[in-house]
Amino acid sequence: MVAAREKFLHERLGDGEWREENMERLKGRMVVLGSSATHSSTKKAAKILGLRFETIPVDGVDGYALSGVKLKTYLVRLRERELEPFFLTATMGTTDTCAVDDFEGISEVLKAYTQDTNRDVWVHVDAAHAGAALICPEVRGKIRANVFEDLHSFDTNMNKWMLINLDASCLFIKDRNWLTCAFSVNQAVYDNHHSEGGLVTDYREWQIPLSRRFRALKIWFVMRTYGVKGIREYIRKTIGLAEWFEELLKTREDLFETVAGPSFALVVFRLVGKVGQEGAAEDKLSEGNKLTRSLCDKANGSGKVWVTSTVLDGRYAIRFMTAVSTTEKKHIDMAFELFVKLAEEVQRAEV
Amino acid sequence: MVAAREKFLHERLGDGEWREENMERLKGRMVVLGSSATHSSTKKAAKILGLRFETIPVDGVDGYALSGVKLKTYLVRLRERELEPFFLTATMGTTDTCAVDDFEGISEVLKAYTQDTNRDVWVHVDAAHAGAALICPEVRGKIRANVFEDLHSFDTNMNKWMLINLDASCLFIKDRNWLTCAFSVNQAVYDNHHSEGGLVTDYREWQIPLSRRFRALKIWFVMRTYGVKGIREYIRKTIGLAEWFEELLKTREDLFETVAGPSFALVVFRLVGKVGQEGAAEDKLSEGNKLTRSLCDKANGSGKVWVTSTVLDGRYAIRFMTAVSTTEKKHIDMAFELFVKLAEEVQRAEV
Numbered sequence: 001m002v003a004a005r006e007k008f009l010h011e012r013l014g015d016g017e018w019r020e021e022n023m024e025r026l027k028g029r030m031v032v033l034g035s036s037a038t039h040s041s042t043k044k045a046a047k048i049l050g051l052r053f054e055t056i057p058v059d060g061v062d063g064y065a066l067s068g069v070k071l072k073t074y075l076v077r078l079r080e081r082e083l084e085p086f087f088l089t090a091t092m093g094t095t096d097t098c099a100v101d102d103f104e105g106i107s108e109v110l111k112a113y114t115q116d117t118n119r120d121v122w123v124h125v126d127a128a129h130a131g132a133a134l135i136c137p138e139v140r141g142k143i144r145a146n147v148f149e150d151l152h153s154f155d156t157n158m159n160k161w162m163l164i165n166l167d168a169s170c171l172f173i174k175d176r177n178w179l180t181c182a183f184s185v186n187q188a189v190y191d192n193h194h195s196e197g198g199l200v201t202d203y204r205e206w207q208i209p210l211s212r213r214f215r216a217l218k219i220w221f222v223m224r225t226y227g228v229k230g231i232r233e234y235i236r237k238t239i240g241l242a243e244w245f246e247e248l249l250k251t252r253e254d255l256f257e258t259v260a261g262p263s264f265a266l267v268v269f270r271l272v273g274k275v276g277q278e279g280a281a282e283d284k285l286s287e288g289n290k291l292t293r294s295l296c297d298k299a300n301g302s303g304k305v306w307v308t309s310t311v312l313d314g315r316y317a318i319r320f321m322t323a324v325s326t327t328e329k330k331h332i333d334m335a336f337e338l339f340v341k342l343a344e345e346v347q348r349a350e351v
Numbered sequence: 352m353v354a355a356r357e358k359f360l361h362e363r364l365g366d367g368e369w370r371e372e373n374m375e376r377l378k379g380r381m382v383v384l385g386s387s388a389t390h391s392s393t394k395k396a397a398k399i400l401g402l403r404f405e406t407i408p409v410d411g412v413d414g415y416a417l418s419g420v421k422l423k424t425y426l427v428r429l430r431e432r433e434l435e436p437f438f439l440t441a442t443m444g445t446t447d448t449c450a451v452d453d454f455e456g457i458s459e460v461l462k463a464y465t466q467d468t469n470r471d472v473w474v475h476v477d478a479a480h481a482g483a484a485l486i487c488p489e490v491r492g493k494i495r496a497n498v499f500e501d502l503h504s505f506d507t508n509m510n511k512w513m514l515i516n517l518d519a520s521c522l523f524i525k526d527r528n529w530l531t532c533a534f535s536v537n538q539a540v541y542d543n544h545h546s547e548g549g550l551v552t553d554y555r556e557w558q559i560p561l562s563r564r565f566r567a568l569k570i571w572f573v574m575r576t577y578g579v580k581g582i583r584e585y586i587r588k589t590i591g592l593a594e595w596f597e598e599l600l601k602t603r604e605d606l607f608e609t610v611a612g613p614s615f616a617l618v619v620f621r622l623v624g625k626v627g628q629e630g631a632a633e634d635k636l637s638e639g640n641k642l643t644r645s646l647c648d649k650a651n652g653s654g655k656v657w658v659t660s661t662v663l664d665g666r667y668a669i670r671f672m673t674a675v676s677t678t679e680k681k682h683i684d685m686a687f688e689l690f691v692k693l694a695e696e697v698q699r700a701e702v
Contacts, residue, residue, distance in 0.1 A: 025375065028374075044561075050356065213518060
């Protein structure tokens, strides 16, 4: 986002306009964009940089993902308000539901926007969790990952779903000059022949800290141990386990409903309320929320599974994630049986 | 710096003035301060945040450290220019010479400034390297560390001089509310009973990343292995080695001059030029620089020592650091003999 800000300021302020006064005024109009499903880190970065963050709302109708159409509508509104978007986080695998934004639609809308306004919006692809699945060709095709080439930056955390311990966040950037332009600060004591001769890449100019831990080794070990084949098998196995869990949920539609997914290795589901057909929709929602929260607490309290929760369109839901190297089919079966047992308890207590 | 910015904006903009327009105008006038000996990280942070950074120049006359008097003079100039300082980095152990800023003088000047202007300047103590020496009571007395209580934040990197591997940066902050105010961003998926009940400290609200590595364990091991006594002995030994090296330099004043120190475990020295007494000062400086640079390159080329260089008041100098756990007196003696041999070679080549 810092690199994007530098790029935007440089492109927007010609030499003549490059005065502090204009810059402060422009900064006040700059907007960072994300959808309501975008991870909080984008909002946090904007907050830290003192920049305006705006949320494009998405809901169940959108599959909790950002479409080109939604983005286009929002861009029009921003122009009416004389605001200038310069950065958008598009997500492969949102936190809540592991949804994938419409990269192709977003890219097309922004190309048209640039033609209209002569302004470029930096698109950062946040593939923190689901990026690991790009190792599988069928995933690349499905989400149209070829569009990434037209975008500006991409990040995936190998410590989430690629068998590596915290932390291992891999950033790819199309033009590193914007990064080094944003982060370069020289000090005499760091002078050395290697840097002066352009012989090395100084990562201190790519990041906030000066020093850098040697994270590459642990990644190398995993790559050498598993190989591409081994990692693909692992990724496909964990996706398969989520699909299996969803099949199990379907066998008990009297108890459960799938709210989102299976998407990659995540299924989001909730407990169906007991209010009969004649009950008001609002009562059903409220009862279902209460029961699902209770089920979530009981499940975690059992010490046998660990799940997190979220709220989607006002519906409290449980996030069931199978992207763990030690999880096998027998664990999924055990977890499902546990959920059935606890769900029945919860519903009985309610009656 | 982000916390300081939030604090300043909240204190300066009353409810009535808290409008975007005023905020952007104020941001354009806000100034981050450091001395010319301050580590580049302060400048880098200001650059990232898009805030103005100003350097208070210090030189050999000041002992390369910031005094209260210099700060006072600079604050007057800033007021004349209608600029508003809100953050100052004061350093215990600068990068170049391991100098210590005058914390007592700085604190007094800023107290008077606050009384005059009703504005508070956040003072961050950068003790990245030398902070380790605070474990020794004699050091605390010497640098008047009791003044730290009146300041806003303090940071030391245990990975520099306290037997711990990269990274282990310890931040102390007087009022953590300014940090959490600056970094808090909530997302449903992180809701949990422990946070909601105020039962835990959520460090995600103290830092940029969401996740946090478990660095405490390696620190605990060092503490338990060495104990306070052991760490004090180690710190004192390394300081003693620097003092010993400086004594050796004094035995060859025909070859070397000490430019700064010994300060903690650092001696900064250079090679004396061969230009006679009748030579112009400028020629002497230039010749000394050339010889010292050559000595530095030869020393590092030998593979027997590793030193870095800096430039102080136009004088190229070598930084000789003894804060290494495996360095013993015999290594200092060996290094000195090497420097003498190479210095004589360099001078001979020059003649």
